[in-house]
Amino acid sequence: MPAYLVKREGTYYFRRVVPKELQAAIGKTQFMWSLKTKNLAEAKRLRNRDASKTDLLLAAAEKPVGEAVPISSASRFTVHNIQENAVRIAASFRRYLQEGAEQGDLKERRASLESTLQLHVDNAEHGWLIEDTSLAQSEAYILALRSVLEGQPLAAPSSELTNPVPAGSRKSVTLKALLERWKEAQAPTDRSVLMWKRTVRDFLEGQDDVQISQIKRSQIIDFKDRLAKRGNSAATIGSRLNHLRALFRFAVSQDFIEADPASGVKAPSKKTAEKERYPWTVTAMNRLFSGPVHCGGEVPEAARGSAGYFLPLLALYTGARLNELGQLRPQDVVVERYKDGGEDKACWTIRFVHAPADGVRLKNLSSVRRIPVHPELERLGFIALVEEAKARGNSRIFDDLAPDSLENLTSAWGKWFGRYIRITCGISDTKITFHSFRHTFKDTCRALGLPEDVHDAVTGHSDGRVARKYGGNTYPLGPMVKLMEDYKVYDLRLISPYLQS
Structure with missing residues (x-):
């Protein structure tokens, strides 16, 4: 097996042992995380990237300023530990950049430090790469790197740790x-x-x-x-x-x-x-689509107009996440041309993009994609709704959705939907949620024998394999159009088209 690579159940992991003399400074005995790929060539590429990042961490630990303070996962660690390590790490990285200035590779070294900063920010916010036992160490690296790269002030730790306060006086x-x-x-x-x-x-x-x-x-x-x-x-x-x-x-x-x-x-x-996570049963879906929102009855204000009608249907026929659908803009639904066996064709597509400046955010890189609109959605009036939103100049297709205090467009709507399916539609199984539509889409595709790589591309799913990582906006439309034509939910009641007010 190539250096720093191990294989578990077919998936490659990065594993690098930390030298004993540096384990106190690093805060762990080894670096280890999943590379999320089963392809050896891709694993080697990711191995080289992560080897460079860990080289930086080890280099900083090899040139301590004073004695390193180990940071463990114990609950009684203090801010003093983090600050003391941050001061030491920052000094090491400043020397690293100074050496780069002298040797003519300052730009490359600075880029490496910026990459290392992002590694630790991701760890602190998401726990993506480094195990929980190193969260405090990540906080120290973030403080140190922001001090070196961005000039943020770094307070020196006090000379002594604060004495514990008796429980009664806290x-x-x-x-x-x-x-x-x-x-x-x-x-x-x-x-x-x-x-x-x-x-x-x-x-x-x-x-x-x-x-x-x-x-x-x-x-x-x-x-x-x-x-x-x-x-x-x-x-x-x-x-x-x-x-x-x-x-x-x-x-x-x-x-x-x-x-x-x-x-x-x-x-x-x-x-x-x-x-x-449970998928929707056909019985449960028929109860939902027999409810007042889809059968011309009185629609609650909390349903937010067309969102109450279309968001569940879009999830059923795309497998997309609730927030991905709720934040769609009129310009995200367009006609796109493609080749099908040498023949020019066109279809309506939905583009899921990451545009933070416009308040549009996706969960991860593999979520960026464009997919064909299912024929059933066209029949139900989704394209007509989009065209109306374009004509009105709306910023969102579902313009009635309002963000909460955390800027989440679909949070309040999702709570209403949970109450609606339980109380109004009588769906008592609490394991069936809006997100269950995503699993329903995947399970239906599997049951119909549809190609896994195609429905992975539709849902923005990545299992780490190279072929699955580069779907997105470049995956051929032809196979996805064919999948949408073949995707059917049997025994689902006929739903009446949306009536625009």
Whole structure:
């Protein structure tokens, strides 16, 4: 096996042992993460990228300024540890850039540091690459790299650690107040603040606020289980837990609490999380599409007009995520020409793009794609709705959707949909959610024997294989048009076209 590569169940992983003398500074005994590919050539390319990144981390650790302070996953670590390591790391990286200036490769070295910064930002926000035990070390690297690259001030640590405060004399603080204190102390990006606020909001769920001293480990576990039951992926659950850990660790460092209640709570494995997600049954879908929203009855205001009618149907016939659909703009639905056996053809397509300046965000790179509009959606009036939105100059196809305080367009609508299917439509199985349409699309494609690489391209799914990573806007339209023509949900009741008001 090539250096730094290991193979588990057909998937390649990057694995590099940290020298014993550097393990205290690095905060772990090895670097290891999935490369999410089963292709050896692609694994080697990713191996070279990650080898360069870990070279930088090891180089910084080899030139310490003073003795490194190990940062563990224990709940009693302090901000002092992070700051002390940040000062040491920053000094090493400044020497690294100085050497680059002397040797004529400063630009390349700076680019490498910027890449390393992004690696740690991703880890701190999402837990994508580095295990939970290194989150505190990532915080130190972020502080150090932003100091070196962006000139952000780096406070020197105090000479002594703060003495523990007796439990009875600790200052009481609520979770929302803790978030504000953490924000002031850490100066995170605006996007990070939004993510942490969403986690706090979802953790509280129905409560106005809570004293952090009253939060128990069992409540963290309950929160994790709630996320899993709602269909969140293992990676998303891990990210949310990391947000809480960052807050509680900060609280420990400020002596607001004695220990981190989230310590040791792990996200479910990917396989476990997948088992919690149920597709829609035909019986359940017939109940939904027999409801007042789709049968000309009284439509609740919370359904937000055409969104109540079309979002479930779009999800059923595209497999797209709720937020991807809710943020669609009129210009994202266009006619596109393609070749089919040498013959020129054209079809309506939906483009899922990442345009943060316009408030349009996707989950990841593989989510960028364009797909044909299913014939059933055309029959039901989706194209007519788009054309009307274009004529009116609307910024969104579903212009009645309003963002919440965290800039999520579909959050309130999603809550209404959950109530609607349970109360109005009588669908009692709580494992059936809006996200279940995504699994329904995939399961239906498999049941019909449709090509997996084609429906992966339609849903923006990537399993790491090279052929699956480069679908997006370049995947041939012909096979996707054929898939849409063959995609049928048998025994589904005939739905009446949308009547525009």
